[in-house]
Amino acid sequence: MLHRGKTDYTQQFEELALPYLNMIYRTAYYLTRTTAEAEDLTQETYLKAYRAFGNLRGQNVKAWLFAIVRNTYLDQYRRQQRYPVTLEIEALEPSSNHRGQVAVLWADSAEEQLLAGLPDEVVQRALANLPEEWRLIVLLADVEDFSYQEIADIVQIPMGTVMSRLHRGRKRLYEQLHSYAHTRGYITEGYR
């Protein structure tokens, strides 16, 4: 990667890295769970990436950035516990009706409409309530379109562990959403 002078270096970095700003911020938000910490983490990520940009050699820029945001979070934020533990939506445990059944959450259009009526914040906090090791993987797979292998490289775990955590994370997330909708009267029947 050629860059002459600081201006070119900065320009090249911005052209490659800034298009991923929304994705990086989103990941920072779901890791830290507050907007202030998310902005802070995002800025730190870009600064670190900028300093390391000269060492980037044909790597996947998107995956590289995500590895930096995750590592920066682990190094600086999780240790300091600068995020709140409790959130507005409680992490509901799945009820006994849900265990062992095929998870058909909406078998008809009425239920689908009711779940679709859930506010964005409820869905976002349901993800934020997942255990950290599941939360990031669900986000990387289902929102940011990373492959299993890319996730394994970013999070530095075996691919089999990615699949296992992804399955459990999705299951818990969907159960939370259904439980929330059910207990707050969005759905009046248990699922079939």
Place this chain on the structure above:
Amino acid sequence: MKHPTAWPLLDRFLDGVLDSETRWAVAAHLAECPTCQAYLAEQARMRAFVRGRLSRVTAPEGLAGRIQTRLREGKPRQAMFHWPRLWQIPLVATSLALLLLLVLGWWLLFPSPPSSDLMAELATPHLLFAQDDNLLEIAGTQMAIQSWFQDKVSFPVMIPDLPEYTLQGGRLVAVNRRRAVQLIYENERVKQYLSLLYFESPLLQQSSLKPASSFKVGQYGNITIVSWSDGQTSMALVANRSADHLLRLAEQMGNK
């Protein structure tokens, strides 16, 4: 493939990470198992729902500018590239030659995935989503659908009129692990569905060929796939119809 074997593979089937042989076997099982079909449809709906909601979190206004300001205040710690000195040139030339050999060797040892995998990837969204209106992510006029896809994919999406078919809507899918577009049409006279896919595929993009000579026809079970490229984007018509029927539609699309 029996149900106990297929069941744990469904998530990976939906994620598009199974090898082609296993994918075939799971798809064959799906055709006969309403329980697995229901689970798969449910998972697809929930993922689309969750994805849509979670992706609405975006960076606050001005954050890009604040980051750019901080970058300009700091200096890169890593050394920038410098042109090689005279005595370094043979070393650099040798390194480049070795790199070229390495790339060539890699390309020879690990060629592009076989086209049978691509046929399976193109057929899968049709099998999963074409026949259920509840799985559409966008429905409405051609203009509304085209506008919806505009900021979601990096390639142009045209919404053609297909004779005898009515546009039902569309959704985002994955092909080659990249975002792709699926438009779903219905032929009410024969009660058949057809998918038109837009995707990026280096296997198909050949910029200098005329459309009529670049159609590829494939089969995935009883699903026919006709695919082609206009140099920028690849397209495919997918349906349980004859190859001749799909080729006629593809040629009509190419002539417009």
